[in-house]
Amino acid sequence: METRIRLTVDGRQRETSVDTRTTLLDLLRERLDVTSPKKGCDHGQCGSCTVLLDGRRHLTCLALAVAYDGSEVVTAAGLTGSEGDDETLHPVQQAFLDHDGYQCGYCTPGQVCSAVGVLRELGEGHPSHVTEDLTGPVAADDDELRERMSGNLCRCGAYPGILAAVREVAGQPAGGIA
Amino acid sequence: MSAVEQPVTPLERDAIRSVGTAHPRVDGPLKVAGRAAYAVEHREAPYDARPLHAWLVQSTVARGRVLAVDAARAVAHPGVVSVLDHTSAPRLQEGEDRELEVLQDDRVDFRGQIVAVVLAETSEAAREAAGLVEVAYDEQSHQAAFEETEDTYEPETVNPEMPARTEEGDVDGALAGAAVVVDATYETPVEHNNPLEPHAAIAHWDGEVLTLADSTQGVHPVAQTLAPLLGLEQAQLHVVAPYVGGGFGSKGVPHAPEMAVVLAAMTQPGRAVRLAVTRQQMFALTGHRTPTRSHFRLGADADGRLVAIEHEVLEPTSRWKEFGEQTAAPTRMMYAARNRRTGHRLVPLDVAVPSWMRAPGEMPGMFAHEVAMDELAVACGLDPIELRVRNEPDVDPETGKPFSRRGLVDCLRRGAERFGWSERPAEARATLEGDWWVGTGVAAATYPAMLNPGNEARISAADGGHYDVAIGAVDIGTGARTVLQQIAADALGVDASCIRLRIADTDLPPATVAGGSSGTASWGAAIVATAQRFRADHGDAPDPGVWTQAEATDAQSEDHALHSFGASFAEVRVHRWTGEVRVPRLLGVYSVGRVINPVTARSQLIGGLVMGMSVGLFEESYRDPRTGHVVTQDLATYHVASHADVRDLQVEWLDEEDPLASPVGGRGIGEIGVVGTAASIANAAFHATGTRVRSIPVTADRFL
Amino acid sequence: MRELDYHRADDAAGAVALVSGDPEASFLGGGTNLVDHLKLGVARPRVLVDISRLPLDQVEEVELPGDSGGGPGLRVGANVRNSDLAAHPAVRSGWPVVSRALLAGASGQLRHQATTGGNLMQRTRCVYFQDVTTACNKREPGSGCSAIGGYARYNAVLGASEHCVTVHPSDLAVALAAVDAVVVVLGPDGERRVPFEELHRLPGDAPERDTTLAHGELITAVELPASAAAATSTYHKARDRASYAFALVSVAAALELDEAGRVADVRIAWGGIAHKPWRARVAEQALLGAEPTEERVAAACADELADARTSEGNAFKVPMVTAATQHVLQSLQGGRR
Structure with missing residues (x-):
């Protein structure tokens, strides 16, 4: 049909x-x-x-x-955005580049989208499996970011670089990550 | 175009400018934006029309004959174009690789074998129709359980062409007289490579030329392998693989699905056919690491010096195509002992063919060897690092040749310093922190420096001081596209921005597989040799248009043993209640020769460590012996490490160069990270809990 | 996947009428399980009735009706997404075990998609059930159970039958079993309330039936009664991978101690143990009125597990679930939730 x-x-x-x-x-x-x-x-x-x-x-x-x-x-x-005729990368994409958060690149678009989503969820105060105090505020620490990104597998094992990328963007003012 | 042979000289130290710098990955912007085109994503000519979708139908018996393929219901399904089976598929030439004889006869050799291929206008129709194909079998009895059988045999060689057995001295006598003996059996399970991009290809046949965008670790090897079987000249196969979503060995040789899509395309001249293997199908059709059972006997004198090393391996192969994992190979060169014996015996099973998976041989073999060494250290009351230092050989025990560089002790000592090894309690089960038992462990790693012959590069002068550099190499995520540009720049003495590199296309000069940690050395040697010949022929200010194509000779010393080494250090926590195992810290220190690009090298080594942890903790395929079927055929039942599993993970390499191993001074880094890591985790788990685990994965249930 | 007719439901009653009147129709919610099954060939409906846009997406603090036990509580619409339920402030403070169980399940993406009702209706992840080339009584009644004598790591240890040895995969369901939730169900004849323990069933000789719902009955809401114990509750999921993995075993527990440190109220439910979330009533009874010491918890679990039947592949679940229960009750005594 x-x-x-x-x-x-x-x-x-x-x-x-x-x-x-x-x-x-x-x-x-x-x-x-x-x-x-x-x-x-x-x-x-x-x-x-x-x-x-x-x-x-x-x-x-x-x-x-x-x-x-x-x-x-x-x-x-x-x-991605554009500046004149040039494509500009989203801050998360740029951070993946800066931290070599990928190898083969196949999981990368999914990781990038997930990272953008994770940052929004953190901004909305969503807890995660590793949030110690369910009734308090949530922090964007490494444990939280790792757990929240865990639905995106990377067989090349680029996790440390991906974490560094997400951590860097998470540390920016909220306006930089939307 | 023909290549000249060019004796290559290593890159001079003062010529090195781009090599060694942190050049960002040149294909990074495309990858993070999702604009890099992987195999079936190609839409340029000749793939521009809406391609047909192929779907594989697999056997549901482990051994037997196909009596009939009833495709009536499948063909009646809307959108279905045709169904190929062994009676209707194009005929192949006689070959020696049973795996690639797809749909050529009625024989079923393993469960999951391709018995039909459906072609349809949409993937939905193709998938549904595949389920409607009814295959009748004459089922025969099979053996799929890994156990000693009457058919167990000793092969002549193991992968790639090593002797199956070696022996020196009097092992039994030395063991009888040894002060300390470790006698234990170590096991590794069936493992699957599972690159994130499943095997996939899109093929187009115009009656003359077969064009194939493939997910492969080597475009020329695919053409070289398939062309004679298809009765074609190699030039009639045009294979490209610009972006490949990982391989880890499983895309190192063409497997049956590639042949299936090619055969399907040949029935549809002028129309592209795409095949995306499903994740589930990968568990039967795209290779796996065979399980291994390593019986070790180590004999040592009272102060831990080895007097005898014996490593006997039992492992399955498929009955219909031999693959002997070289599990005992590293044991032959790792430690000093006058009396030594290694051997491999194979159990032929009616199962899919085992193949390469990252560090074949070294990964399972060094797991066994390095846990055995840990047991020996405990038995001798020695620190495990000191034990290894005491057993350092002066020369390669197997060949008697000197090592170009034997960096093991330096790696162990540097790692110990960085990891805080001196703080480690000598006793096992000494530290309980909250709900977790905590321990640390170490293991050595090694991998041979391989440099494959048969690589050529072409360098052409272009306008504006640019150079076009071409070689058929493939970047499967390793960073080849970036590091070959750096190598070419230094070999030509120009800035990296002057190099325009083309790779991953059989129209370019031939290149060998991206595997065996050989790529950078092998392709780099060709580029360096070609640059040297180019400068000799055309000088420093060449006219645009002049070119040279060359193949390197004398690229690697034959008088030395050429091996990388490393040491991995793990901290393991075992939950005192549930036994759950976590690895909060993992450190790898490596001696790999010159590092061409610290950015991509770090990612390679980290990736190896992550996979080493993953096989250490999670990875195991369950092949149901009743059916020969791998039933854990997805990523929820075949676990690979996730973000949450990878915590403080660090790599470091020693500052060195090894011009004896390759003209670029490096020994290869793709595999060594996965070697030894699982052993360091098992050893740390022992230190944490006092429970010795001799098989991987090291799962929670072992500690209850 | 068969060719499908697709209907987007305008209201719950209409959806129920469509599905209950057609044995080949299925409800489509978040789709995380059903779409998978369509592709695998495990489910072969002819008609899908999409209920995902029905306005059943509210979490409300309410006085529960008498047939849900009365008193204050929470009414959770069936279409509330798992991520939103886990993040809801009332759930985090009043039923932490529910948040914890949800957050231990699947991934961030899947939790945005999966609904409360769909989570409860998800089917086993038994490798044989998901593979149409193998025999499975749940998928194809009478074909046999491949899991008996096969891959056993995730198999049940309690309540299995010769026809089926699999477990229920949901984490949320284990938590809801522990907090005495009530499931609101709409059928062709109107609404009824099902105590949570009566929603899922043991396989017996009809493993094709996961729940006691009739074809066409639709979960519209789940009601959670408030209690002191529920507010002191937590969840431990033992699994191989640190995240994004199904449970080997899991424990949902709620605990209230009296002033002397004795158990005034305790609810224990186990996941990964049986064909349904396993409410450990025998163990609870053994603990009531006693100090929940390590030894006493172990003994209570031993009573609960007296009829456990294991094979080599899953024998570890008995000591594991015992130890996990000890751990969880100890954590709750320490104030962690």
């Missing part, structure tokens, strides 16, 4: 017909040629397909596209 849906993807309105079986990930990668979200497991177990969906980090492999009609999707490619 085919259904028409509308999405905003990286700032662009996209209207398309989808098979009701199509996942958001396959819609992006195979129909809309948005290949920044990666397919690492197609099974909710690696985080490579993470995007920001209506502002929150979200897996696209366990989402039927038809159920997200009207949503706004921002992928890692959509986090």
Whole structure:
């Protein structure tokens, strides 16, 4: 069964017909040629397909596209900005570069999106598994960042560089991370 | 274009300007923005039309014959184009690699083997139709349990071409007379490489040329391997792999899925066909590390000097294609002892073919050896570092050659200093902090410095003082694209910004696999040799357009033993109630020759340590012996380390260069981080709890 | 995945009518489990009824109705996302075990997607259940249980049957079992309330049924009664990886001591032990009125585990869940939650 849906993807309105079986990930990668979200497991177990969906980090492999009609999707490619003709990187992306927070790069767009989401969740005071005092404020310390990023696997083992990148951006004023 | 042979001389120290500097990764901006195109993401010609989607159908029996493939329901599914099976797939030429004989006959050699391929207009249709293909089998009995069987045999060689057995002196006599003997068996499980990008390729056949964008560690090796089987000239295979989402050995040789997508494309001339192997399918089709059982006997005199080393390995291979992991290889060169014996015996099983996984041989072998050394230290009442120092050989025990550099003791001492080893209590189970038993452990690491022949580079002068440097090397995340630019710059005596590097394409000069920690040395040697020849032929101010293509000779000393060394130090905490194991600190110190780029090198070594921790704590595939099926076939049941597992993790390298090992002065860094790490964790867990664990992964249940 | 009809529900009653009237229809919530099963071929519905946009997304402090025990409590809409429930201030202070259990589960991304109702309806992660090329009575009744004699690390030790030996994967469900939650269910004939312990079932000879709900019945809310014990509660999940891993075993516990340090109220539930969250009533009874010393907790757990049946692959769960229970009760005595 085919259904028409509308999405905003990286700032662009996209209207398309989808098979009701199509996942958001396959819609992006195979129909809309948005290949920044990666397919690492197609099974909710690696985080490579993470995007920001209506502002929150979200897996696209366990989402039927038809159920997200009207949503706004921002992928890692959509986090970049522009200055004149030049593409500018989001502060999180720049920090990944500065700390070599990747090797093969396949998990990287998902890590970047997840990091942006983590910083927002910290700003909203969401606790995590390692938050000692559930009723107090949450800190953006290393333990918190590691735990919160744990839904994004990196087989190259770039975790120390990724942590350094997220830590650096977490230390910036909130205006720098939105 | 033909290459000249060029005896290469190592980079002069005063020519080194870009090499050794922290050049940022040149492909970084594309990667962080998600704009680097991996295999099936290619949309340029000839992949620009909407490609067909291939989906693999796998056998559900471990051994037998396919009686019939009923594709009627599959073909009837909307969007399905065709279903290939062994009766309809294009015929291949005779070859010697059973793994690549995809859909050529009715024989089933292992559970999960490709028995059909569905082609459809969409991935949804392809996946659904794959489930609708009905395959009837004549099932035969199989052996999938790893145990001694009547068929166990000693191979002639183990990977790559090492003797299976070595013997020197009188091991049994020396053991009988030894003051201290450690006699124990160590085990490592089936492990899967699991790069984050599953194996994938998009293929296009125009009747003359097969174009393949592949996720591989070597484009030329893929073309060299597949072309003769397809009955094509190598020039008829155009393989590219500009971005590869990790490999760790599993993309080092072409596996069956690559052949499957190529065969499928050949049935659809003019139409691209894409195949993205699923994570689950990877557990059967893209290689794995075979489990190993290492029986060690170490004999030492009262002050810990080894008099005998025996390492007997039992490990499975597949019955239909031999792969003998060289598990005992590092034992042959690691420590001094006059009497030594190593051997490998293989148990043929009806299972998928084992293959390379990061540091084949060294990873499982050094786990066993380094836990055995820890046990020997305890038995002798010696500090484990001191024990290793006492057993340093003067020359390579196996070949008698001097080491170009034997950096082990320096690594151990530097690591001990940095890790605070002198504060360590001598006794096990001495420290309880809150709910955690705390201990520390050490293990040595080693890896050979390999330099592969068969690499060529081409350097062309361009306008504006630029140089085009081309070689078919592949960057699987190692940083090759960055470090080869640095090497070329120094070899030509120009700034790195003057180098325009092209890689990862069979249209470029041939290159060997990105594996065995050999890439930078092997490709770098070709680039250095070519630069030297280029300058000799064209001078320092070449006219634009002139070029040289050369292959390096005499790139590595034959008179020396060439090995990297390292030491890993682990702090392990074991939960006193639940036994859960965590590694709050991990330090690796390495002797690897010259480091070409400290940014990418640090990431490589860190990545090795992380994987070493991961195999030490988590990784284990369960192959159900009743069916030969790896049932833990996803990332929730095959755990790899997550962010939360990696805490204070540091690497350091000694400041050195090794022109005997390679013209760039380095010995390779890709694998050594994964060697020894699991042993340091098991040794630290013993120190924390007093419980000796002789197999990995070191899981919570061992401490209850 | 079969070809699918998709309906977005406008209201809960309509959704219930659609699904209850069609044996091949399924509710679609956050999708984290069902979409996976569609791709794996584990679930093959013909019709999906999307309930994810129904306005069941509020957490409200309420006086609970009489058939939920009355008194003050919390009403959690079935579509409240796991991340939002874990972060809710009332949950963090009044039912910390619920926050802790949610935060121990899955990943940040999945917790944004997964709903309260869907979390409870998620199905086992048994490797054989998820693999349609193997026999599994839960997936295909009568085909056999591959987990018996196979991969056993995650298998149940209590309440299993010859037909199924798997465990329930939810962390949240273990916490809700410990705090005596009540599940509000809408069916074709109206609403009913199900005490949490009666929601999930043991496999017996019908392992295809995870819960006592009929096809087409929809969880619309979960009600949490307030108590002193619930406010002193916590969760420990023992797992191989430090994060993003299913439990080997887990313990949810709530504890109230009297002035003499004796147990006035205790609730203990175990995860990773059985086909349902295992409320350890026998152990609770053994501890009431006594000082919860290490030895006494061990003895209470031994009573609870008297009928445990293990194989080589999962025998560790018996000492592990005992030790984890000792640890959790000790932590609660120390004021940690």
